[in-house]
Amino acid sequence: MQFFFIFACVKIYKYYTKITMAKELTSRQENYSQWYNDLVTKADLAENSAVRGCMVIKPYGYAIWEFMRDALDKMFKDTGHVNAYFPLFIPKSFFSKEASHVEGFAKECAVVTHYRLKNNPNGSGVVVDPDAKLEEELIVRPTSETIIWDTYRNWIKSYRDLPILVNQWANVVRWEMRTRLFLRTAEFLWQEGHTAHATREEAMAEARKMLDVYSEFAEKYMALPVIRGIKSANERFAGAEETFCIEAMMQDGKALQAGTSHFLAQNFAKAFDVKFLNKENKLEYVWATSWGVSTRLMGALIMAHSDDNGLVLPPKIAPIEVVIVPIYKTDEQRQIVLDYCANLKQRLESRRMRVKFDDRDTQKPGFKFAEWELKGVPVRIAAGPRDVENNSVELARRDTLEKSTISIDNIEDYITKLLDEIQDNIFQKALDFRQSRTVKADTWEEFKEQIENSMFVYAHWDGTPETEQKIKEETKATIRCIPLDDDFEDGKCIYSGQPSKRRVIFARAY
RNA sequence: CGGGAUGUAGCGCAGUCCGGUAGCGCGCUUCGUUCGGGACGAAGAGGCCGCAAGUUCGAAUCUUGUCAUCCCGACCA
Numbered sequence: 001m002q003f004f005f006i007f008a009c010v011k012i013y014k015y016y017t018k019i020t021m022a023k024e025l026t027s028r029q030e031n032y033s034q035w036y037n038d039l040v041t042k043a044d045l046a047e048n049s050a051v052r053g054c055m056v057i058k059p060y061g062y063a064i065w066e067f068m069r070d071a072l073d074k075m076f077k078d079t080g081h082v083n084a085y086f087p088l089f090i091p092k093s094f095f096s097k098e099a100s101h102v103e104g105f106a107k108e109c110a111v112v113t114h115y116r117l118k119n120n121p122n123g124s125g126v127v128v129d130p131d132a133k134l135e136e137e138l139i140v141r142p143t144s145e146t147i148i149w150d151t152y153r154n155w156i157k158s159y160r161d162l163p164i165l166v167n168q169w170a171n172v173v174r175w176e177m178r179t180r181l182f183l184r185t186a187e188f189l190w191q192e193g194h195t196a197h198a199t200r201e202e203a204m205a206e207a208r209k210m211l212d213v214y215s216e217f218a219e220k221y222m223a224l225p226v227i228r229g230i231k232s233a234n235e236r237f238a239g240a241e242e243t244f245c246i247e248a249m250m251q252d253g254k255a256l257q258a259g260t261s262h263f264l265a266q267n268f269a270k271a272f273d274v275k276f277l278n279k280e281n282k283l284e285y286v287w288a289t290s291w292g293v294s295t296r297l298m299g300a301l302i303m304a305h306s307d308d309n310g311l312v313l314p315p316k317i318a319p320i321e322v323v324i325v326p327i328y329k330t331d332e333q334r335q336i337v338l339d340y341c342a343n344l345k346q347r348l349e350s351r352r353m354r355v356k357f358d359d360r361d362t363q364k365p366g367f368k369f370a371e372w373e374l375k376g377v378p379v380r381i382a383a384g385p386r387d388v389e390n391n392s393v394e395l396a397r398r399d400t401l402e403k404s405t406i407s408i409d410n411i412e413d414y415i416t417k418l419l420d421e422i423q424d425n426i427f428q429k430a431l432d433f434r435q436s437r438t439v440k441a442d443t444w445e446e447f448k449e450q451i452e453n454s455m456f457v458y459a460h461w462d463g464t465p466e467t468e469q470k471i472k473e474e475t476k477a478t479i480r481c482i483p484l485d486d487d488f489e490d491g492k493c494i495y496s497g498q499p500s501k502r503r504v505i506f507a508r509a510y
Numbered sequence: 511c512g513g514g515a516u517g518u519a520g521c522g523c524a525g526u527c528c529g530g531u532a533g534c535g536c537g538c539u540u541c542g543u544u545c546g547g548g549a550c551g552a553a554g555a556g557g558c559c560g561c562a563a564g565u566u567c568g569a570a571u572c573u574u575g576u577c578a579u580c581c582c583g584a585c586c587a
Contacts, residue, residue, distance in 0.1 A: 104586095104587075105587095107585075107586085108585085108586075143587085176585075176586060177511090177584080177585050177586070178583095178584095178585075231587075235587070236587070237587040238587065239587095240587075257587075260587055262587075292587085325546095327545075327546050328545075329544085329545055363548095364544085364545050364547090364548080364549070365545065365546065365548095366545085366546085366547040366548050366549080367547085367548050367549090368547095368548090369546095369547050369548075370547070370548040371548080382546070382547095384545095384546055386546075387546090394546075
């Protein structure tokens with residue numbers, strides 16, 4: 001059975017791009033391009049030879065994604081969610097049912113128009129068989145709200161059917177005009193939660209709860225400090241009544257939206273006619289939420305923690321937590337050292353650590369040191385004849401690049417503690433960095449200057465989309481969010497001078 | 511799609527102005543010495559100079575076309 005299809009782009013952009021890591025995923029380094037090229041090629045994060053802004057996630061990069069996925073999946077399940085899977089293809093008509101949703105996504109959809117190829121009559125290659133045109137075009141999902149809500153109509157009849165707490169791990173396609181590796185690829189992997197509730201309050205609580213799950217994951221696992229907040233109307237999800245988000249600062253001072261959670265009210269229930277009988281025996285529309293994070297998180301991880309020597313991975317999501325590098329000159333030494341290291345590996349693995357024993361005889365120790373640093377392995381152990389004699393090892397931590405020689409007597413305990421310490425230190429470093437680049441601005445001049453300095457700027461805003469738009473046009477800064485954890489404070493809008501009740505965060509963003 | 515730039519070895523680039531049989535660094539292969547921070551030496555392998563047409567005795571180099579890529583912009587939960 002052959003099933004071919006062709007993507008026709010609703011809006012074809014000739015200069016659709018793949019983005020090299022060099023210029024986009026940069027840290028504060030002036031001469032960043034070289035190390036980043038090295039990082040990408042040598043760290044095996046992703047192949048740069050992307051087609052149409054898609055990315056190849058190489059094994060090492062994918063392993064990081066798997067750790068993130070597994071941790072998140074567990075958190076979802078701990079909060080009562082279950083996984084399901086819905087189709088990749090969505091009938092075009094589904095998209096026209098929710099007005100703002102179609103407006104938000106129509107411009108960036110890949111569309112399946114045909115289902116067959118045939119040999120070119122002129123003998124060269126194959127062409128799309130014009131006879132195989134689909135009656136109704138299929139959209140490759142850019143997000144699954146529509147097809148899921150169309151399905152939910154059949155699942156929900158009574159308040160007893162609610163809530164539905166479903167999550168889906170999937171890939172989605174968005175034909176963006178301009179892509180950036182990891183941050184905005186044409187196809188990306190993600191998770192999308194779609195829940196259905198009997199009341200407004202319950203749905204709102206769900207959206208807030210998932211925001212907390214995301215922020216906990218970002219901070220605990222990724223060591224990425226985030227600000228929880230609400231999106232302004234301009235930045236809100238197409239079809240949502242309220243969008244919550246977590247925002248993180250990258251090392252160049254730009255903001256990155258790391259995850260979103262949407263309160264969809266009854267918009268999709270109304271669009272797809274999903275009603276239920278409530279306890280009062282009255283027919284009512286269902287309340288909804290959706291929430292998602294994607295492989296963009298990997299971009300966040302890279303941009304937030306990397307240094308001149310390459311990646312810096314928090315131990316909790318590092319595919320390899322400890323790497324052991326043997327050092328020897330002669331064959332005789334080699335045998336002794338390898339045994340010594342193999343024993344160490346076993347001891348550490350008995351504590352469930354992820355250990356790599358780099359016993360390659362084809363590379364020298366110095367080369368291996370540099371290579372594993374590039375890949376961000378949190379702890380490196382080096383052991384040579386000297387260590388065998390002294391019952392010691394040389395320990396190097398990736399986050400601080402400090403080296404020390406320790407006895408192997410209690411090495412399991414020592415490294416267990418060290419990994420926690422590294423995890424905390426990476427988080428603290430990122431937090432300190434963000435705080436050192438977060439300021440308040442009370443005048444327009446001050447505001448412009450601080451935005452120019454790539455700061456997170458807390459400033460008053462009059463609450464109108466017009467003002468936000470004008471600020472964006474003049475400074476390229478957008479409102480990242482209205483922080484949830486901040487107090488109210490009277491003030492005047494930085495731009496219009498109109499009264500304001502609270503400060504919002506402005507920054508330039510990816 | 512508007513503005514700017516670039517396509518030469520696996521990667522990064524020089525050579526193009528001023529036409530004359532293809533260069534450098536890294537990487538790769540072999541041998542030797544090395545091995546506690548990306549080793550050194552010697553010898554090698556690897557290129558329809560993006561594609562097409564034109565000018566010319568002769569084109570990586572000049573002309574035209576075309577394709578691709580990158581940057582800025584527009585766009586983007």
